[in-house]
Amino acid sequence: MQNIEFQTIFITLKLAFYTVIVLFFIGIPISLWLTYSKSKLKYIIQSIIALPLVLPPTVLGFYLLILFNPEGFIGLNFYSYTGERLVFSFIGLVIASVIYSLPFVIQPLHAAFENIDFKDIEAASNLGASKIGVLINIIIPQSLRGFLVSGVLGFAHTIGEFGIVLMVGGNISGETRVLSIAIFEKVETLEYFDAHILSGGLFLFSFITLLLLYISDK
16 A cells, blocks of 8 residues: 555544544533433434434535535634634544534443432532532543443544545545545545455454453443
């Protein structure tokens, strides 16, 4: 394979890493709110978060492309403050990946938080523990499995994205060209050997990731 594909692998891994970090940052408070809030509004929020599970990636990618372009609401404001474009850029790719992978991180976290005995949280609060203290000393230790599943699924799902990254990021070498796009291009140009190498690598990565995840549950 050409050296450019090693750069593509690096960009793919970097995208997945940044996406998971951002997803944890926003996913933890959202998951906590969904778990403990009694507001009926949470069902609407849950439905919005789960949309990427049922929407074709091209549909979501199309609307993100509209919003991210320099004339779109988000893209215009982002360009005004930073001087950078969101569409066909790595930062735009990260934001799109966060949106598309959101349910794969939030749903396992939400399920893990629901399994925590609320009496433990009440007891800690009655003893004067702060909300941060409760989170660090009770919620997180009892939800480690949920964090592991969320991180693995978010990372693996981001690596396997195609429709979203193609529409929002395009295929710019060294910036937005990721493995799924590279495989598609190899097949289009009948470079089947390289396509086999990249596809086989992703297949093996996905299998080992899921295998380790299931083994860790024992």
